[in-house]
Amino acid sequence: MSVTEKIAARLPRVMDRGERPPVVAAVRLHGVITPQSSPVARNTISLQNVESAINRAFDNERLIAVALLINSPGGAPTQSALIAERIRELATKKHVPVLAFCEDVAASGGYWLACAGDEIYAHGTSLVGSIGVVSAGFGLNGLLEKAGVERRVYTAGENKVRLDPFQAEKPEDVEWLKTLHSDLHDQFRTWVTERRGAKLSTDADLFSGEVWTGSKAVELGLVDGIGTIRSVIAKRFPDAELTIAEPRRPLLAKLGLTGASTRSGDLVAQVLASVEERARWSRFGL
Template sequence: MLSSLRRFLPGFLKNDAPIIPVVRLQGPIGMSSPLRPGLSLATAALPLERAFSMKKAPAVALIVNSPGGSPVQSRLIFQRIRDLAKENEKDVLVFVEDVAASGGYMIALAGDEIIVDPSSVVGSIGVVAAGFGFTELIGKIGVERRVYTAGEKKVTLDPFQPEVPEDIEYLKTLQQEIHDTFIDMVKSRRADVLSDEPDLFTGKFWTGTSAVNLGLVDSLGDLRGVLKKRYGDKAEAKLISAPRGLFGRKGGVGVNLEAGALTAGLGNELISAAEERLMWQRFGL
């Protein structure tokens, strides 16, 4: 009833300012722990659905700031964004903050336009696996390791055993398949503007300014400035986030408050925080 009466209100009482929903996609992808739910489809799905359901919004804006992570979760988030954009007939504007690298850039590809800061770090189109080898250490400290398997390949790439060339070659085959999928996504979304730079798919990364010239992104800018230029000075950005429960955002990982579990959880948090810090530092951040 109230909405039907709005057209009779004086102009100064109407609120016709366009509202653009904004969803922030932040952090390493797929790295979850009890206190750090991380970025995944599970944590991103609800705010994305809420943003795209705003029928009067002329577009949906996404803020991406991620050094990468799980290729599976990256592609799932990308696909959910594209599905929602198609279902709701919305344009998607992606704004990159510090970094959209590896899986972060894969998510950014969901945008109809990708806007970056001149100093943003963009790219790293590749796949990496890393670990440590403890074959000499375990002998020096006098520890005997015992492993029993059914299936001769169940201990492939075991860090406590010498590397097997056949296993390394198999891992590289898997990585190449994932890399090919990533490359196909980039070409499918950006083929009309991509440059012929030979290092484009080598895992190299660039500043936002260079990324524009390479066709990896569309332009330089910031969220507030772009929205006001495109939709008028009265355009408003509305941040959409998942509702919070007692111990954080709903849909995240629950917290076990038993003493032993909490102590172990804190240890995992420290490891997770260190791994996350290393991911950001790779890009000088």
């Protein structure tokens, strides 16, 4: 069933419930996609911190469509897949279309989320794509040597400490990582192909990790059109009420408390996580 057919089938049932207008519920998916949150990072996306907002968006008796407001440079592939699968599960259960809107950037895992939509829209200046896999880290073995610190690790299993940042990099570990990346890339490619199908252009390598503007993404079939949530909703659902479901903030955050640890090891991890998160955004000039 097409998106238009879903809307047409849904509208009479919604309007039968009274004179109140139908609802388009939007969910904000803003930030780096990661299973961990950092007290020094900006917004982050994980199934744990956005699922309640997704559930609220779909739990409305006057619902006619759900919109995804995506602004993400990507991140953890598993979290991207879990969130996208939850959205598709609820869309199927509730029989409502999902429209995804790319804001500043919907790249890598951010584009994975966008593909959970039946239709994808972007601003002409949005950055879209980056269908690939990347890992990044820090090599700290030289730092330990300068500090006169010796790293001691004891394992059972020769591959238990691959790519330890405190040890010299091994070529065989890098090859293992490349194999892992290839597998994840294939899964990403399969997801995009399943969701976008014949819309995808065959005139460019869409799976090279390249990023395009929203205008170019339309030509390549990565998005369906240019538009913002308000312009598209006003045109497609002129009588609908637009509501936005925000992910709930933890109580400590509401009180202005981060819960940050003062232990030196935790502080180092938090600073490195913040640097990595900053690097993901800065790749796109943000």
